[in-house]
Amino acid sequence: MTAKVAVVGGGWAGCAAALTLAEAGVAVTLYEAGRTLGGRARAVGLDGETLDNGQHILLGAYRQTLELIERVQPAATPSPLWRLPLTLEQPPDFRLACPRLPAPLHLAAGLLGARGLRWGEKLAAARWVHALLGDRTPLAGSVSQLTRAQPESLNRLLWHPLCVSALNTPPERASAEVFRDVIHAAFGGRSADSDLLLPRRDLSAVFPEPAAARVEALGGTVHRATRVTAVDAAPAGVTLVTPRATATFSHAILAVAPQHLGALIARIPALEAASDAAAAFDYLPIATAYIRYDADFRLARPLLALADGPAQFVFDRGRSHGQAGLLAFVASAAATLPADWLDQAEGQLRRIVDPGPARWRRRIVEKQATYACVPAMTRPPVQTPHPRLFLAGDYTAGPYPATLESATSSGVQSAALLLEAL
Template identity: 70%
Template sequence: MTPDVAVVGGGWAGCAAALTLAEAGVPVTLYEAGRVLGGRARAVELGDRVLDNGQHILLGAYTNTLELIARVHPAPRTPPLWRLPLAFDQPPDFRLRCPRLPAPLHLAAGLLGARGLDWHEKLTAARWAAALIRGAATPPGTVSELTRGQPEKLRALLWHPLCISALNTPPETASAAVFASVIRAAFGGRNAHSDLLLPRSDLGELFPVPAARRIVDAGGVVRLACRVSGLSARADGITTLLGAGNQTHAHSHAIIAVAPQHVKGLAASISELGDAVAMLAHYDYQPIATGYVQYAPDFRLPKPFLALAEGPAQFAFDRGQSHAQPGLIAFVASAAADLPTDWLDRAEAQLRRSVRPGRPQWRKRIVEKQATYACRPGMARPAVRTRHPRVFLAGDYTAGPYPATLESATQSGVQSAASLLETL
């Protein structure tokens, strides 16, 4: 059968897989149930505003994602990402800034120069981080157990907020092994790997939308508002069932690139995916809440973003500085399973401890109830290859070193496409 691949799911993993196949000359159809691409990292329209369903930040270590973004923005007038050296400002209690020194010396220098710590705490943190980065062993247990020997102030101000933002899982239940992978990737390679990169556009225009244009230009098909309700698999091909199953379309292969909680529904009739479905049945999920608050257009944060102490939100981002939306602040609360109903009021109160934003003019809350899977110790994660030779998986939940991040998603998408190409 002539190759003709169905990619089911138009999130970042699906777009990465479809783009890789299309640029390799393989006919591909990208199916997306929604009206916009991006999945759990997409643009949303609220009145006359284009926002995001969640505020994202990338690490310089996310090389696969950065390469894909660069590929779909070949000659931008303005770089699509704003690169900032790592700085963690939580006024008035804490500030860490990493200078442009070779890694991991830049982290040691940042910790030794951190504001809000005494010298004992600084030395303890620097030694602990150096040992973690050098360590070859995979640490067992939870992040809370991993950081148990750290001063309580460091756990509260640095390591645990980093855990929540990176793994979207409370440190008491988050995987120490995955957290260590993130720290090693950010601080154990090149200095630039710890840089923080803020999108300058909405998440759709950052990658999924230009990727779709490239897919179509390469001869592929992108079908929006087209729900695949199921897949049937034979030894020689795959059939997609569309909508209520009244329409079908034959393909040679399929890449399932939906969120992990939706894999079972698509793969119910494919016995070879039973192992993967059984793994995913044990997953549970964590929400992320984003609150957008419009202040006077002349208000701006002293930095592009600030860390916030003592919850419920962990960060406030100034979209006036990054997205040319003056006075608009995005508050982010990760691992938000027990978020109080007045969380955005409390987040604004957190911000007022260090700045005076004035009276809000407009507010909107967006909660992704199943934003990511909870990243717990010892989780089994399926490979991109399945037992069926014509069906592959792509998503931030597949086997890899990182938690549910854009890097995990795009890396998985490229890997699934590469594995499929190897079979042709």
């Protein structure tokens, strides 16, 4: 059979896989159950506003993701991403800003110059990071256990907020080893690896939509609003079932969210281990509150950390997206949000600045936004025991937690392995 590949799932992993295959000259068909590409990082429309289903930050260390974005939007003006040197600010208690120095000196300088820490706490943080960057032995236990010798103020202001934002998992449950890997990626290479990159467009427009357009320009097909309900795999090919048709392909990459994997591959005994691994995941919600104030209101920085409440960060989309007066409040690992969490999030902001009266408020809660990144969890590899089936997604085996980099890297890796098998 001539290579004819299906990619099931139009999130960042599926779009990365489809793009890689199409650019290699393979006939590819991309299936997406929704009308909008992007999966768990996509555009949504609310009351005439184009927003996102959740606010995302990229790191300068996300090289695969950044390379893909550059490929589908070369020399875009303005850039779809806004690059900022790492600055973490929680007014009025804490501010860490990393200068443009070689890594990891930039972090050491940032810690030693941090506002809100005593001199002994700064030295403790710098020594701890230095030891962590030099350690690549396997780590067991949680982030809370990893940081237990650090001063309480450091855990409260820096390490634990970083854990929640990077792993979307509370520190008492989060994997110490994965957190260490994130610290290595951000601070153990180039100084630019720790840069924060904020999207300047809706998340679908940053990569999935341009990638799909490139796939179609290369002769591929993109089916939106087309849910694949079942997959059958035989030695000679793979059959996909949708409500309207059945189609047969030489190979398939399954790039659906892990909670949907089991039902999709129920007819394929060879993928039972992958199904069991995904079924064992514990999922956590991420909540985003969009609140609009007067158009002339701006935060002092594009994003600020928030203390003592349900939200960990607030983003100024007026500064990043040109949506004047619109703020996005993000609550990660939001399993126990109170009913009045929007009011509480506003209260967190009002303790540091007066934005005036809210003109408009909406919330988006992704109940299964991500999986809990816990110690010793089993994540399936992208290559399955069936020679014609591959997996892609932020839940597959890799050094990062559930991030856009995990998604795109898995998509490219699955496509590369498929190409090797042709």
